[in-house]
Each structure stands twice: as structure tokens, then as C-alpha cells.
Amino acid sequence: MLVISKVKVKLFIKYMVSLRCKLVVKEELEKLNIKYVVIDLGVVEILEDITPEQHEQLKQNLAKSGLELLDDKRSVLIERIQNIIVEMIHYSEELPKINYSSFLSEKLDYNYTYLSNIFAEVKGITLQNYIIMHKIEKVKELLLYDELNLTEISYRLQYSSVAHLSNQFKKVTGLTPSFYKKMKKQRSQNLENL
Secondary structure, three states: OOOOOOOOEEEEEEOOOOHHHHHHHHHHHHHOOOOEEEEEOOEEEEOOOOOHHHHHHHHHHHHHOOOEEOOOHHHHHHHHHHHHHHHHHHHOOOOOOOOHHHHHHHHHOOOHHHHHHHHHHHHOOOHHHHHHHHHHHHHHHHHHHOOOOHHHHHHHOOOOOHHHHHHHHHHHHOOOHHHHHHHHHHHHHHHHOO
8 A cells, every 4th residue: 555645845934043933933833724743943844835825924924023934045045054053052962973064064965065155155154153153152151151161161062172162262252261251250240249
């Protein structure tokens, strides 16, 4: 017996970066009676094509919440790249064992040079610098939590050494990691004394 499974259609949504965003999207899909399979950062899998009217209404409803339903292929690809990087650096417990370029190429099934070129063209920043910016934001977050020392943070974010992390941190922020941490602690203490 031949079983034909329903084809999943993917919708790509820009600025969908948190659990709150997922909840907003879920609510809007349900309002329009669009059956979904998966709602993930930046992407929703639905079981069937939606009508042009549903598409337009979903687009308008999402826009009211600051989200954007993407239509053109370049925008979709850029959004997918950004979501993979954000998820990989900010939400994964462990970064991939392979380098970022190979990871992105495998995940998106595109040559890294192509991904890098289109990303730089559209965003005005290299893909490598975008990744570095997110890694430094994660370092800041981990420094403020004060649960890991710099060596552990360096290892967790796959820096070759603490010195490499420190140099990159200073290049991006203008501060050393230890000075940044000290400055944030001092600011917190000053706020507590008000």
C-alpha cells in the first residue's frame, strides 16, 4: 500500500528571536486556522499551502507585533543564517565540533563563500564579524552570571585560548573582560545603594 504523507510548507519570519515571538506566531496561526507542525525561531512548518488572503492577513497581523513574513529568497536565506547563528551561540549548550563555516554550509546546504558573500552584501557586515559580535554578547552574559571563569567561558565558546577571547573582547568592546565584569558589578552596587 502506498502512503503519501502531506508535504510541509515552510514560512520564514524575520525578527522571530524569542519564546514570546513563537507564542505570538502560534496565536496568529490559530486565529487564521492555519495548521502548523513546527514553530521554531524564524521558521514555521505548515501542512498545506495557505491562501493568498491568509498569507496577506498573517503578514499584516505579524507586522503589528514587529515580525515580518518573508517572501523573497535572499531575505529568507539571510534570516535563516541569522537564526542559526543566534540559536547556535545563545541557546545551544554546546557549540558544534566543526568550524562555523562548515556548520552553516551543512545546515543550509549552500557553499560557505556564497553564504558569506550574500550576507555581507545584504547586511553590510561580514558573516565572520556577525558571529564574533554574537559570541562577545554571549561572553558578556556569561561574565555577568558569574558562574564560569574566563577559562571556562573560553572553552565553552570554542576560543583557542583565554588570550584570544580577551583580545577579541577588547577589540569589540574596548574593554578587557575583567574590567567589563568589574564595571558591571560596580554599577549594580551603586544601584543597590540608591
